[in-house]
Amino acid sequence: xxxxLCGFGAVGQGLAxxxxxxxxxxxxxxxxxxxxxxxxxxGGAASDPSGLRAADLVAAKAGGRSVAACGGRxxxxxxxxxxxxxxxxxxxxxxxxxxxxxxxxxxxTSAMARGMHVVSxxxxxxxxxxxxxxxxxxHNCVSLKFSGTVGxxxxxxxxxxxxxxGERIVSFRGILNGTTNYILSGMAxxxxxxxxxxxxxxxxxxxxxxxxxxxxxxxxxxxxxxANWVMGMKVTLPxxxxxxxxxxxxxxxxxxxxxxSAVKLIAECDGDLSVGPREVRTDDPLCVNGTLNxxxxxxxxxxxxxxxxxxxxxxxxxxxxxxxxIDIRGEMASR
Amino acid sequence: xxxxLCGFGAVGQGLAxxxxxxxxxxxxxxxxxxxxxxxxxxGGAASDPSGLRAADLVAAKAGGRSVAACGGRxxxxxxxxxxxxxxxxxxxxxxxxxxxxxxxxxxxTSAMARGMHVVSxxxxxxxxxxxxxxxxxxHNCVSLKFSGTVGxxxxxxxxxxxxxxGERIVSFRGILNGTTNYILSGMAxxxxxxxxxxxxxxxxxxxxxxxxxxxxxxxxxxxxxxANWVMGMKVTLPxxxxxxxxxxxxxxxxxxxxxxSAVKLIAECDGDLSVGPREVRTDDPLCVNGTLNxxxxxxxxxxxxxxxxxxxxxxxxxxxxxxxxIDIRGEMASR
Numbered sequence: 001x002x003x004x005l006c007g008f009g010a011v012g013q014g015l016a017x018x019x020x021x022x023x024x025x026x027x028x029x030x031x032x033x034x035x036x037x038x039x040x041x042x043g044g045a046a047s048d049p050s051g052l053r054a055a056d057l058v059a060a061k062a063g064g065r066s067v068a069a070c071g072g073r074x075x076x077x078x079x080x081x082x083x084x085x086x087x088x089x090x091x092x093x094x095x096x097x098x099x100x101x102x103x104x105x106x107x108x109t110s111a112m113a114r115g116m117h118v119v120s121x122x123x124x125x126x127x128x129x130x131x132x133x134x135x136x137x138x139h140n141c142v143s144l145k146f147s148g149t150v151g152x153x154x155x156x157x158x159x160x161x162x163x164x165x166g167e168r169i170v171s172f173r174g175i176l177n178g179t180t181n182y183i184l185s186g187m188a189x190x191x192x193x194x195x196x197x198x199x200x201x202x203x204x205x206x207x208x209x210x211x212x213x214x215x216x217x218x219x220x221x222x223x224x225x226x227a228n229w230v231m232g233m234k235v236t237l238p239x240x241x242x243x244x245x246x247x248x249x250x251x252x253x254x255x256x257x258x259x260x261s262a263v264k265l266i267a268e269c270d271g272d273l274s275v276g277p278r279e280v281r282t283d284d285p286l287c288v289n290g291t292l293n294x295x296x297x298x299x300x301x302x303x304x305x306x307x308x309x310x311x312x313x314x315x316x317x318x319x320x321x322x323x324x325x326i327d328i329r330g331e332m333a334s335r
Numbered sequence: 336x337x338x339x340l341c342g343f344g345a346v347g348q349g350l351a352x353x354x355x356x357x358x359x360x361x362x363x364x365x366x367x368x369x370x371x372x373x374x375x376x377x378g379g380a381a382s383d384p385s386g387l388r389a390a391d392l393v394a395a396k397a398g399g400r401s402v403a404a405c406g407g408r409x410x411x412x413x414x415x416x417x418x419x420x421x422x423x424x425x426x427x428x429x430x431x432x433x434x435x436x437x438x439x440x441x442x443x444t445s446a447m448a449r450g451m452h453v454v455s456x457x458x459x460x461x462x463x464x465x466x467x468x469x470x471x472x473x474h475n476c477v478s479l480k481f482s483g484t485v486g487x488x489x490x491x492x493x494x495x496x497x498x499x500x501g502e503r504i505v506s507f508r509g510i511l512n513g514t515t516n517y518i519l520s521g522m523a524x525x526x527x528x529x530x531x532x533x534x535x536x537x538x539x540x541x542x543x544x545x546x547x548x549x550x551x552x553x554x555x556x557x558x559x560x561x562a563n564w565v566m567g568m569k570v571t572l573p574x575x576x577x578x579x580x581x582x583x584x585x586x587x588x589x590x591x592x593x594x595x596s597a598v599k600l601i602a603e604c605d606g607d608l609s610v611g612p613r614e615v616r617t618d619d620p621l622c623v624n625g626t627l628n629x630x631x632x633x634x635x636x637x638x639x640x641x642x643x644x645x646x647x648x649x650x651x652x653x654x655x656x657x658x659x660x661i662d663i664r665g666e667m668a669s670r
Contacts (some may be wrong), residue, residue: 009472018636025503026501030501066348087575105413150638152635153502153634153636153638153640154637154638154640155498155499155637155640157497158497158498159490162493162497162498162499163490163493163494163497164490165658165661166365166657166658166661167488167654167658168360172486225398236583239607283624285479285620285623285627285629285643288620290619292620294620299354299488301488301646301650301651301654301657302488302490302644302645302651302655303488303489303644303648303651303654304488304644304649304656305488305489305490305642305643305644306641306642306643306644307494307641307642307643308637308640308641308642308643309637309639309640309641310637310638310639313638315636315637316636316637316638318634318636319501319502319634319637320637322501323500323501323502324637325474326501327499
């Protein structure tokens with residue numbers, strides 16, 4: 001399987017490393033033999049139809065250089081790479097943006113137009129245009145997968161869609177952003193809002209654009225993807241009612257604690273779609289702390305079920321991309 | 336799909352009701368049109384190739400009678416029913432026993448020998464003979480499914496096997512018995528062991544054979560099934576190192592609480608297989624209370640993931656049987 005990567009940060013590098021470290025396993029168990037035939041980052045791109053070596057690519061990044069250093073071309077864009085490539089699959093891992101989701105949006109649409117399957121760990125295109133991207137994929141007879149967009153390596157989307165097949169999910173609510181959960185957990189432990197934010201920053205948990213975390217945009221993007229995929233709704237990010245955690249004060253957290261609850265940034269689908277700070281009982285399985293993510297699905301016949309895991313991480317998200325590639329491999333083989 | 340039911344307690348009746356209440360949905364979404372062509376309970380059996388009515392069967396049980404009252408024969412056994420039936424699937428829901436797992440074991444093996452697929456919510460046969468039953472199913476070219484044996488309606492087995500496909504599960508530990516968890520939660524809340532047990536009894540949570548819960552046999556049976564299915568081990572119930580909760584005193588629970596932990600009956604697969612009382616940190620997502628079940632899977636690349644839900648209940652378990660039937664329907668259609 002010829003793979004082209006757009007974006008080569010923690011997730012892309014994690015994926016390249018998994019391809020090498022798990023090569024035998026992936027081939028023996030799933031018939032998957034991924035070959036990286038092109039990579040683009042913000043500084044340029046490299047391509048080789050016979051396959052680029054993960055070690056070389058990672059070494060270039062470790063040295064502060066672009067992947068273009070691996071026999072490629074500085075300044076070459078992802079769009080140009082895709083236009084020249086005849087890969088089977090595009091793996092899109094550039095940063096999630098929510099204005100126009102570029103350059104990810106163009107990568108995804110042009111790859112599909114060229115007949116490539118797409119695995120996107122980039123939430124932007126899906127949050128802004130889920131319904132039309134799914135139509136485009138169907139029109140071009142390609143797969144569009146996005147397991148890594150929600151829950152990192154925790155297969156939340158798959159659980160809801162597949163493990164609960166035959167069930168009807170009535171509603172769900174989740175803690176979908178680890179950064180704000182870390183900050184709110186810090187405040188529950190006695191920190192001021194400022195101290196908790198600074199603590200999160202110092203650990204590298206906060207996005208460069210802090211608004212994505214603090215104003216609930218990241219959580220709302222994930223909620224949009226869940227609502228479309230799990231509930232069959234046709235919604236986009238701007239339709240989500242959204243409030244972040246900037247208005248949560250020490251007093252709110254204290255009052256919640258006195259009542260046996262904790263303040264959490266909850267993304268909810270219950271008829272209405274919303275993201276906002278809510279009190280959650282501390283004895284509710286959903287009430288997880290630190291950077292953990294969690295989601296509770298209320299099903300028609302099987303009660304409430306909660307899935308908890310790390311919601312981010314390069315290797316974790318990369319492992320969910322591997323899952324998507326295994327599925328695409330299966331679909332290609334059965335055609 | 337012609338279905339024969341052995342056992343008609345809470346799960347069997349829940350299933351019969353689901354078949355009727357969800358008839359349109361199951362057919363429209365999954366092409367599944369289940370027809371109950373035979374039912375056996377401890378008092379007798381009834382059969383009708385054109386289908387028995389759920390309402391009649393449930394009414395007979397509600398009136399304290401055997402399903403034989405629905406035009407069947409008192410004293411007729413499940414084995415006799417299977418021998419005379421030409422159903423597509425046996426759904427086995429008689430009580431789980433762990434001496435010889437009869438009559439469930441004979442039901443399962445004779446149905447498979449007759450070319451029927453089998454869905455077992457009965458843990459007994461699987462706990463005692465998982466490896467050989469899987470071989471028997473393969474030999475007879477039939478499916479053997481058992482989603483309802485672990486986690487009730489919570490698809491724990493499916494999560495580990497399917498949602499985490501492509502991952503390697505390194506180890507896992509779970510709270511797999513709701514009754515003992517309820518008792519231990521009561522003790523953590525200040526009850527004496529005797530009071531907590533009496534409370535659980537009064538709510539109908541304790542099995543008629545209390546040893547199944549209190550001595551960890553039920554948890555060990557589920558661990559056996561998980562170890563075989565998820566980890567590919569070939570083990571049976573007697574090989575599980577097992578200790579129940581009878582030895583847990585108020586002092587143990589208090590000391591755990593002082594250290595920020597709670598005593599839980601933990602079923603664990605970590606090289607070794609064991610069931611026993613263990614201290615779990617209260618801030619661990621696995622530390623759920625009441626009758627809830629939970630399980631944490633440690634994966635190679637995606638961190639630790641925890642699934643929490645109700646582990647029992649007639650309708651919940653019935654809904655997992657429906658899931659199995661949907662899968663069998665899909666397999667039958669693709670042949």
